[in-house]
Amino acid sequence: MKPLPLLPRLWARTEVDPATGCYRWTGGTQSGKGGDDYGVISYQGRTRPVHVAAYEELTGRPVPDGHQVDHVAERGCRFRDCWNVAHLEAVPPRVNVLRGTSPAALNAQKTHCPQGHEYIPENTRVADGSRVCRTCDRERAAKLYRAKREAAGKTVGPPMAERTHCANGHAYTPENTQMDRGKRRCRICNNEKSRRSHQRRREALRTTTN
Template sequence: MSQFAVVTTETSRDEIVKNLVEVTELPAAIVKRFVVKFNVRENDCWEWRAASNDPKYGGLPYGRFYFEGKFWVAHRWLYEQAVGVVPGNLVLDHFKVPSGDCIGARCVNPNHLEPVTNRENILRGSGRGAQNAKKTHCAKGHKYDRTDKRGFRICTKCAREYAKNYRAGAK
């Protein structure tokens, strides 16, 4: 991925615009319209301060940017303009979030983004799917030692106990 010039809280908006115009080859007016919508934070995040998706409808508060007749997710728009199109089977991951170096959904800094599979993005997160994937033992403390035909991890001891109790109840 191309790295942008170091942008700090001391970097002027004009310097940011100049850098992004060089990288994206977009007209300065469009870049300026984008740049005024974020603030640079101490941790190098570019915090989106304009319109965003409403998280109460189940999503994350990703910034929105209107360009050429449609609303774009702001971080994806800038990434695609500056770095290139994200392949259809990949999503953009705010990969610095787990280390505490990025604010996540509201950050539009392309240097904080990485194209990954949806599965990798989920596993890097802190949601229920990521938490369960990190487990190595079942609720009774047995090590997961097999995978069933659906791909779920199981422990042999609990599976045998369940089958034994099921057969006993069927009689």
């Protein structure tokens, strides 16, 4: 027996929420990662999420590779069992996460670590799928290092973040400071290091040509 077209099957198990305009599925559901229930339906020979099946059927195009069908809150969607195509959009997974309200989504939306350091590329590393602040890493390592030296009765200098001069005595002024992976670098020392490196290469070149 040939199955009914998708749209009549959807409407047969749908209630329209008057406040939001959401087409709420009353048939079978399955729990998503965030604990929300998504409607499911047999479509094209397999069980599919209702909102995905509706999106593909009513837009006439498949979900692009590497994309997910998002329930867009800005369009008035409030329910994960909604299949109103006007509320749906195919987006990359990260966009979908950033739009959400789950703990993972809220964490991904953060621009600074708990200590107030900005999550910029040079100050961020990824461990086990989570962002880690490099500045906090260094401060923890420095604190541990200082504690060990103090326990051994050794002299301990000021923390790097509190130092006003580099190891060679050059002041950390704005003009003489550059950041590298969240660390301060002395421009004078860097320039001198580059000059010596160029000089060694020139001397090596003269040696090989003589």
